[in-house]
Amino acid sequence: MTEQQRQVGGGRAMFGDFAPKLAELTDDVLFDDLWNRAELPARDRSLITVAVLTAGGHADQLRFHLGRAVENGVTQRELIEAITHVTLYAGWPNGMAAMGVAKDLFGQD
Template structure:
C-alpha cells in the first residue's frame, strides 16, 4: 500500500465525478479550502476531531487518507495509537480494531516501531489532572449505573476511569477534546454536557468546540452536529448564568 498524499484529492474527485459530481466543488471549496483553514481550531486539533469521528462511524474508506493527514498535521504516532484505544471505549472495540488494522499498515510504511507506541505499564496521571470532576462522576455512577449493572459500574470505575483517563499518552485536554468529538459523532447528546464541561475545564475553548462541531457536521452528519450544538448551548448558558 502506498501512503495517500493528504494534499492529493485527485483520486477521490475522479471517483466522485462519475457518481456525484456536485460533491466535487462542495468538497473542494467548503471542506478542503475553507473548513480546514478556519482559524478557530488548529490543524492538529481538526485532525483529532476528524479521525475520531471517522472511527466512531467506522468510515473505513476514509481511513488511509485522513490517518496520514493526521500524522502530517502534528498528531504523533503515540498519540494516534492512544486515540484508537480511547475510541474503543466510546465507540466499541470492533470499530477500534478496524482502525488499528489500517493504522498498523501506515505505521509500517512510516517506520513506526512498536517501541514508539504507548504501553499498558505507563505511569498514571494524578486524578486532579486527569479527571478534575471525578467526585461528581463517581457519585453519578453510584446513583445511576450501579443499581442497574454492578458489572458496568466495576468496569467504568476500574478500567475506564481509574486506568484509561489517567493514561499520559494523550494530554488531558486532547483526550477531552477527542471524547467530545466522539460523543457528538455518535449522537450521545445526553452525556455530551458532562464531557463538554470537563473539556472546558481542561482548556478547550468555546471557539474550539464550535469549530469541532462544524467538523462533526461534515464528517458525521448535520443532524448529530445540531444535536450536539444544542447540548453545548445549554452548558454555555449555565456557565454564563453562574458567572
C-alpha cells in the first residue's frame, strides 16, 4: 500500500471548549486511530462514509465528508455515482437530500 496523507479531525476546533470529551473522541479515536488504520486506504474509507451518511440521511455531516472524499482522491463523478447507487437501497428521500448537498458543494446548477 502506498503512503497516504494522515487524516486529521477538527473536533477540538469545533467543540473543544463546549464539549471537550466529544472533541477528544472525534480527534483521537475517530480520526487519529480509525481513519489512519492501514487496513483500508482513506479513499475507500471516504466512499464508505459517504454511503453510510447518505443511507442514514445525515446530510449535515455529508457536506464535510464529500469534501474530505475529494481530498482523499475520490472524484466528483464517483461520488455522484455512489450516491445514486445508495439511493436505490437506502431510500429516495435520503438519496435526493445527499445529491442536493453534493450539487451545492460541487457548484453545479
